[in-house]
Amino acid sequence: MTITITAFAASPDRGRGLARDMPVRWALEEVGLPYEVRRVSFEDMKEPAHLALQPFGQIPTYEEDELVLFESGAIVLHIAERYPGLLPGDEKARAQAVTWMFAAQATVEPPIFERETAGIPEHDQVWHKQRLSLMDARVENRLAQLSDRLGGHDWLDGEFSAGDLAMIGVLRRLNGTPLLSRHLNLSAYVARGETRPAFKRAFAAQLAVFEARAMDS
Amino acid sequence: MTITITAFAASPDRGRGLARDMPVRWALEEVGLPYEVRRVSFEDMKEPAHLALQPFGQIPTYEEDELVLFESGAIVLHIAERYPGLLPGDEKARAQAVTWMFAAQATVEPPIFERETAGIPEHDQVWHKQRLSLMDARVENRLAQLSDRLGGHDWLDGEFSAGDLAMIGVLRRLNGTPLLSRHLNLSAYVARGETRPAFKRAFAAQLAVFEARAMDS
Numbered sequence: 001m002t003i004t005i006t007a008f009a010a011s012p013d014r015g016r017g018l019a020r021d022m023p024v025r026w027a028l029e030e031v032g033l034p035y036e037v038r039r040v041s042f043e044d045m046k047e048p049a050h051l052a053l054q055p056f057g058q059i060p061t062y063e064e065d066e067l068v069l070f071e072s073g074a075i076v077l078h079i080a081e082r083y084p085g086l087l088p089g090d091e092k093a094r095a096q097a098v099t100w101m102f103a104a105q106a107t108v109e110p111p112i113f114e115r116e117t118a119g120i121p122e123h124d125q126v127w128h129k130q131r132l133s134l135m136d137a138r139v140e141n142r143l144a145q146l147s148d149r150l151g152g153h154d155w156l157d158g159e160f161s162a163g164d165l166a167m168i169g170v171l172r173r174l175n176g177t178p179l180l181s182r183h184l185n186l187s188a189y190v191a192r193g194e195t196r197p198a199f200k201r202a203f204a205a206q207l208a209v210f211e212a213r214a215m216d217s
Numbered sequence: 218m219t220i221t222i223t224a225f226a227a228s229p230d231r232g233r234g235l236a237r238d239m240p241v242r243w244a245l246e247e248v249g250l251p252y253e254v255r256r257v258s259f260e261d262m263k264e265p266a267h268l269a270l271q272p273f274g275q276i277p278t279y280e281e282d283e284l285v286l287f288e289s290g291a292i293v294l295h296i297a298e299r300y301p302g303l304l305p306g307d308e309k310a311r312a313q314a315v316t317w318m319f320a321a322q323a324t325v326e327p328p329i330f331e332r333e334t335a336g337i338p339e340h341d342q343v344w345h346k347q348r349l350s351l352m353d354a355r356v357e358n359r360l361a362q363l364s365d366r367l368g369g370h371d372w373l374d375g376e377f378s379a380g381d382l383a384m385i386g387v388l389r390r391l392n393g394t395p396l397l398s399r400h401l402n403l404s405a406y407v408a409r410g411e412t413r414p415a416f417k418r419a420f421a422a423q424l425a426v427f428e429a430r431a432m433d434s
Contacts, residue, residue, distance in 0.1 A: 127344035
């Protein structure tokens, strides 16, 4: 079985590991599966060949023999369900870990992503600063709730799981901001994820793609 | 086994079936599982008893004997994995249906939800109209891509699945808007979901809660 994923040929995050290939790489590293990467440009992503794999013209895609998947959450779940290391063995505990995967993507990420991306089209608008404070308040609300739940635990629910992988991936978008740093337990939680050997290998691999691109040009 | 979910005692959508208990009700109806509903007020949702079940103070929660879940996507997936009717039998086809569940929540819903909720805090701002056109463009981009992929098919990938349930639940937020109605195949897709007997039972059940509340007050 050969696993091939797609990633940005030139990631707009400049190798900070915020692109959506990162959680997939991290999950593959956690379970010890080798994979290949096909680099796609922004032009490639609009082509019918890519849209056949990913109807929204995004990365990553995941190809495994005849199976084609997209959406990083679905890909991580597929990996986690088939290989040990990312979900508990007990059926109920598994369902709870999956709950955290959905919470990361559906509840915690939207206000964070909105805050991050709003700067691009709105930056020159006179009202951007005013809206930034509304967006910060929405992010802060979610972080305070998450911080309360995490408390002094290492991970969200027992052992490290795909739920933590997803949540840490979302929180990393706030690295270096006071929004995150004022919650000491959340900052420590993110750092705990980032020190996992599998995370480090995944991070280095995506950074290498970005740096190779820089050397090409 | 008794299944208990929580729902708004007084849904802000006034019974239009846009609250997050709706996909859970619909999934339970599709697989034919009976369930009970505990109605919670906005005050209840801030109480420790509710936060212990749902750390973000939202609905729905799902209780099944000792198992407690939250996040409508995770609950629907849990139901779909255990009872026939919402996921194909073939393992690869299942993974693809799950991909559509994540696409609905992580890719299609965020711009739609942002557009819907921005009106509340921003309505009085002079820049709200200007921003509305930016938000409409983001929604339109996603809908055009989804419309292209759906084409003339009845459902996103073969038979009706939890992926369609999730996607139709998201698209229903745009019912009555030109954003949706200009895509004839997406409008027909939503209508196709809404005519399923399980949808109708779920819709009637959540509407009954809203109407009972109106009679109480």
